Amino acid sequence: MSYLLSITPYILEGFKTTFLVFAVTLLVSLPLAIILATTSLHAPRPVKRLLSLYTWVMRGTPLILQLYVIVFGLPLLIPGFFTRQAIIGACLTFILNYTAYFIEIFKGGLITIDPGQWEAASTLHISRFNTYSRIIMPQMIRNSLYALSNECISLVKDTSLVTVVGIGEIFRNAKEIMNRDLKIQALFIVAIVYLLFTFIVIQVFKAIEARLRMERKSL
Amino acid sequence: MIELNHVFYTYQKTPVLSNLSLSINPGEFTAILGPSGVGKSTLVRLISNLITPQQGTIRINNRYLIQSDVLMSKKERRSATEPIGMIFQNFNLFPHLNVLNNLTLSPNLNHEDRNEVNKRALKLLEDFQLSEKSMAFPDELSGGQRQRVAIARSLMLNPEILLIDEATSALDPERKAEFMAILQELNRKGMTIVLITHDHDLAKTYARRIITLASGSVLHDTSLES
Numbered sequence: 440m441s442y443l444l445s446i447t448p449y450i451l452e453g454f455k456t457t458f459l460v461f462a463v464t465l466l467v468s469l470p471l472a473i474i475l476a477t478t479s480l481h482a483p484r485p486v487k488r489l490l491s492l493y494t495w496v497m498r499g500t501p502l503i504l505q506l507y508v509i510v511f512g513l514p515l516l517i518p519g520f521f522t523r524q525a526i527i528g529a530c531l532t533f534i535l536n537y538t539a540y541f542i543e544i545f546k547g548g549l550i551t552i553d554p555g556q557w558e559a560a561s562t563l564h565i566s567r568f569n570t571y572s573r574i575i576m577p578q579m580i581r582n583s584l585y586a587l588s589n590e591c592i593s594l595v596k597d598t599s600l601v602t603v604v605g606i607g608e609i610f611r612n613a614k615e616i617m618n619r620d621l622k623i624q625a626l627f628i629v630a631i632v633y634l635l636f637t638f639i640v641i642q643v644f645k646a647i648e649a650r651l652r653m654e655r656k657s658l
Numbered sequence: 659m660i661e662l663n664h665v666f667y668t669y670q671k672t673p674v675l676s677n678l679s680l681s682i683n684p685g686e687f688t689a690i691l692g693p694s695g696v697g698k699s700t701l702v703r704l705i706s707n708l709i710t711p712q713q714g715t716i717r718i719n720n721r722y723l724i725q726s727d728v729l730m731s732k733k734e735r736r737s738a739t740e741p742i743g744m745i746f747q748n749f750n751l752f753p754h755l756n757v758l759n760n761l762t763l764s765p766n767l768n769h770e771d772r773n774e775v776n777k778r779a780l781k782l783l784e785d786f787q788l789s790e791k792s793m794a795f796p797d798e799l800s801g802g803q804r805q806r807v808a809i810a811r812s813l814m815l816n817p818e819i820l821l822i823d824e825a826t827s828a829l830d831p832e833r834k835a836e837f838m839a840i841l842q843e844l845n846r847k848g849m850t851i852v853l854i855t856h857d858h859d860l861a862k863t864y865a866r867r868i869i870t871l872a873s874g875s876v877l878h879d880t881s882l883e884s
Contacts, residue, residue, distance in 0.1 A: 555750035561706075561707070563811070
């Protein structure tokens with residue numbers, strides 16, 4: 440027990456990076472994906488094709504490969520391009536990758552919206568912007584909630600991949616201790632931290648769903 | 659008044675409306691009859707600016723909605739459809755908004771006075787015996803209640819012309835009669851009603867004029883007024 444207590448602070452030190460990557464990815468990817476998914480509805484064909492290409496590449500290649508390309512590969516390919524710190528390149532990679540997944544989730548949420556909603560809005564003289572923001576997007580987000588929660592749980596676990604580009608986070612810190620002490624207890628602490636983190640994410644989404652249901656019942 | 663002149667509409671290379679011309683006068687209760695696929699819904703969609711004809715002219719209350727060979731701005735077209743309200747077959751209520759918000763959304767977004775909008779909405783809900791359901795959501799309503807919310811919502815914008823696109827086809831006889839009674843009352847107060855239906859009996863019972871479509875144009879135009 441004293442061993443576990445002695446190694447926990449160092450392992451938890453890495454959680455700052457884990458949480459940073461998670462938070463930055465969500466804060467940037469979610470709004471970006473909402474905008475791209477809704478604008479792609481009525482975008483010109485070349486734009487739609489470009490977006491399809493982007494989501495295909497991002498979802499069709501491993502995140503670990505994308506991390507290597509952006510953090511190590513791009514500075515070699517593009518003279519003058521560099522990421523001062525690998526963490527910036529890693530966050531950029533996560534944003535690009537997860538935006539693609541979120542776009543597809545939101546597009547799925549959009550497809551389930553009855554086309555009659557657009558027609559009703561038009562005949563009620565609601566502008567295109569207000570139709571998107573007050574009628575379509577709220578429904579799109581509600582329809583996408585379940586798939587979003589799954590993707591956020593994946594994001595929690597994927598944050599451990601930043602270790603391959605030399606960034607210290609919770610998993611890498613545990614590995615260092617494991618290599619130093621030749622004991623695996625550190626991994627159990629990491630597992631507990633990830634379980635707690637994913638538990639919190641699940642509870643947040645449950646609270647959002649409950650809030651949406653409460654809005655319907657309490658008024 | 660609604661005027662369509664020499665309107666042609668094609669959907670995916672299939673002609674739907676061919677050289678259709680008709681006019682509907684203020685205060686008329688007109689039923690548009692015809693079998694499925696003849697262009698009845700297309701007709702109301704053209705009038706409500708949901709789709710655009712390839713040729714022809716459409717005027718509403720002497721304002722052009724569509725002019726042959728003249729490109730009209732979205733603003734001009736939207737302005738021409740201001741007198742028009744529409745009720746859809748599935749009612750198309752906004753599922754994420756309660757009944758009151760379904761009614762008040764459009765006027766509030768158009769910057770009308772919120773207190774007045776709320777008062778108007780609550781009055782309409784009272785008229786349609788829906789006061790107790792103002793905070794309910796569409797999926798908590800019966801079919802008849804949803805139908806009345808759809809009517810109330812369209813009336814919030816004070817339309818002069820109400821287009822009803824097969825809104826009675828999924829209703830049981832009692833709800834249908836209730837719905838038609840509301841339309842008759844609105845017509846008595848001066849509203850122009852255009853009812854799309856494939857139900858001959860319904861049209862004969864309630865409408866004062868029946869326009870029958872066939873092959874994309876008017877086949878019969880019968881006044882039922884004595």
